[in-house]
Amino acid sequence: MHSLASITPLGHAEPRVVTLGSVRIAEVADRALASVTCRFGREKPFRAAARTLFGTALPEPGKSVAGPVYSLFWTGPDQWFAEAPEASHEDIARIIKEGLGDNASVTEQSGGWARFDLSGAGVVDMLERLAPAPSRRMQTGDATRTAIEHLGCFLICRTAGERFSVIGPRSSAASLHHALCAAAASVA
């Protein structure tokens, strides 16, 4: 076991949880993340290998799906992000690459992003003050790329109207968190 301590995107040893009014904003730091892209002309074997590895079909554009270990969301043509528990998948890119072989290009993205889980009755009111994405209309499992606080973010609807995840660039986690808190206070 190496000797380096890790810090969360907000720069602390433990993830931050803030409750403002009915909205809970929880920093999530225990998920590993990797990008998975289908190689040119390898779609068939790629999808077969992906189903085997992930235990689920890949989500369609604008969707996310949760498998037994991995959860996945669509990020672009032939590209997905895969999430898994960091405890078991700290080296997620290598694990996925081994599972998909030459059918896929895989990169580690765990450190590239900060994830905030939002929940509570006011969550849609809050998101309407943050993102052009139609959060009120999003169904459970919908995932989209949108802009929050001028930052390119992913917005995943975990439970329609109630629970969402915002995944934004890690270096701007503090700015993103500030924007989330300001919007939550606005509707609190």
Add this chain to the structure above:
Amino acid sequence: MSQINRLSGGLIDRTQTLDFRFDGKSYQGHPGDTLASALLANGVRLMGRSFKYHRPRGPISSGSEEPNAIVELRTGARQEPNTRATTAELFEGLEAKSQNRWPSLAFDAMGINDRLSPFFAAGFYYKTFMWPKAFWEKLYEPLIRRAAGLGSLSKEADPDIYDKGFLHCDLLIIGAGPAGLAAALTAGRAGADVILADEDFLMGGRLNAETFALGDDGGAQWAAATVAELASLPNVRLMPRTTVLGAFDHGIYGALERNADHIALPAAGKPRQTLWRIYTRRSLLCAGATERPIAFDNNDRPGIMLAGAMRAYANRWAATPDRKVAIFTNNDDGHRTAIDLIAGGVSVAAVIDTRPDAPRLADCELLAGAHVVDSKGRLGLRFVTVRLTDGSSRPMEVGALGVSGGWNPNVHLTCHHRGRPAWDGALAAFVPGAELPRGMSVAGAAKGAFSTAAALASGAAGAVAALADLGVKARAVKLPEAEDVPVNLTPFWYVKGASRAWIDPQNDVTVKDVKLAHQEGYRSVEHLKRYTTLGMATDQGKTANIGGLAVMAEMTGKSIPETGTTIYRPPYSPVPIAAFAGRSAGKDFRPTRLTPSHKWAAEQGAVFVEVGMWLRAQWFPRPGETHWRQSVDREVLATRKSVGICDVTTLGKIDVQGTDAAEFLNRVYVNAFAKLAVGKVRYGLMLREDGMATDDGTPARLADDHFVMTTTTANAVSVYRHLEFCRQCLWPDMDVQLISTTEAWAQYSVAGPNARKLLQKIVDAEHDISNEAFPYMACGEVTVCGGLRARLFRISFSGELAYEIAVPTRYGDGLIRALVEAGQEFDAVVYGTEALGVMRIEKGHAAGNELNGTTTALNLGMGKMVSKKKDCIGNTLSEREGLNRDDALNLVGFRPVHRNEVFAAGSHLINTGDEANAANDQGYLTSVAFSPNLGHTIGLGFLKNGAARLGEVMRAVNPVQDAEISVEVVSPHFIDPEGERLRA
């Protein structure tokens, strides 16, 4: 006596009394009042002074079209100029002040302007202040600005917060009058996602201002019941106090919601206002209509107002500008005001109707075919002069006059995409034209459906049609019976012979001004507008434009539609700049990006610099260092002497994978990558299509089908975008996949003679990083600190023996602390971007200053790198003759002939003896620094044929700072020109 002009009834809550102040004097009103209605109820008609002549003014309207009753609201930092008393909702403790007067509203010394009015006609300033020319900026303009103008600013920072937001709906209904409510009811019951927005705080529009019945109810009761039903529908969002301010592309509308303008202070953390962007599938404009005045001499005195507004004040707010009034109209609707005011107990002296055959509708004297030709009263109306049909004059003692020249549909939003309104002769008004913004339709008075029944029906039908367009079947709702009287009007715009008759009271534009503009050759309405200022400022001529057009039409002998209108542009009514800024203000203007070592650097007291959105440590001051140069020099010297550490995470990292990855890099870089061995790094230079250098970096080959390339910090996004364009559009058949991994890895440079020794304490022992096993330009995956995955690159920007070590970002904080601790025995320093810059200049490495978009590989001394064995982007155009002349610019170094002298980047190079001018320009300096290793200033720059001119002495001329010194042309590599250190 308080509220002397308060009538009975109305939609105000008399159970509560609100205290407020206007110009320091205390008054009382009730919830439901506006500032204007409460002041009128208190007998106050005078609310402001006009823009140019400082004439006394009172409200002419009861809505956002108000040109006159413009006041400053609130005090201190919250003081807001140029707000309309007619829309300001009354609240306990409201403080308002009149503006544009001195010393007081009742006695305004600047009223002298009115006496001098013959001099102040249209174009006065243009004609008068022509000479001497120099006086304009320093004398005339400041003087004029002081005399004219609207409110004053608090000059303090706005203490409130403003939100922005985004809404989506099937149908946006703009306006909650009878048409809007009928539409919302229809669409809401059909289950569509509906947004109903209205600028008023009480939905219902004219239904709240009129007395006629809807079915068994009054209009206001029906409106309230309908709003209550809509509020119970989960698919309907009601947005009162929300002005839809513009129609933008693709069915997007802007709207300003005033969340807290009706209370003394917004709650903590809550916005004062919210600027919404509303994405609609369809929209229905139900914006109603605005009444227009008739111009006559001195028609601007307080007490003279639009007849519909006078009626609204009486019916909705139970207020009247005076107990004795008269009506001046050219249509039947004006008579309604007389009827309602009489019912409210107000004495109506007469209805003066321009039509000889005017019907007698109200129970008062009717003067048919008569005109109001003048008025009297210093600070408010006291008499009007009526010219009867026989030509005789009759003075009439009244304190208020209601004027109706007909109604104009509010077509503004229909024209925001440059559509032009169409003329409706029967209404003598512009109605929406055929070309509307896509997805928009219009209903109610905004479309010219002026009766209540017609408005209700057209609103409901508009909703059914809009939803049918979306494939939603909506059933027509049962609408109440309502009045359906036709419009009966004979156009009449201004009293003939009038001169000081106001057309645009906000800008003090009179009939005479329009005539003068015509006389001076202005024919286009756009020119008329600019010359006279007709229709400018906060009200944008909502009550004024048509009058100006009518006068101009008459002068030119054309019809009003032939004369045309000016362009309608957003916003419909004024929007605070703060609302456009939203949360992006002050230090939250834009997000910041923090490096993995940020926390540690902040603990060290680092001085940060913004690099794009990144905050990078610029230098790390130590106790006793009082000047930045002391810190930077120390960091440079210590690095070159032993070892320094620098966070280089900000450099773009693009992961390139696929079987064609090497070929892809071959095509985007000038030099070859196909044969780069796995485990090696190569410097790469990238050109634009036009052959100019655009970025450089160090692609590392981690596997046959896997590279990680780097970009400069500044170009990380643009290079990635360029590569995606190449991949998706130029070579879609290549097997190559790209993704940014910039933030996924925390990367540190470790540079200096002891770099390896330091890293050997960090990199786990099983990885041999000796010079033999891991030579210059090697790369590979290693583990650090007992097993953490890491990437190691032996590359050098400083010219020293150097490495870059990368770990997953969350360990970046841990790694900087580990490196610093391990470096203690070597006196390691952490250095910032300034030291980084000094060292790269000492080494002669090009950076953004040199890759400035105008330089080629040849200019940069890398002409031979452009491989002719393969093609790449920019290769062909880099061969242009003009870019390859013998006297092309070359990157060379410079040092002062007298070593103690300094020069500045940006200086131009001139041959000794030549005059310093553009014709003699030999090149320019791009990067300059003080080299603590050499003890003098050094510079990099581009010099014509520079490579062949080493040793020459030239002049570095800096005309901006009036400086010039002699410099010697030298090699750009000031330190270790042979590159021995980095291979050590």
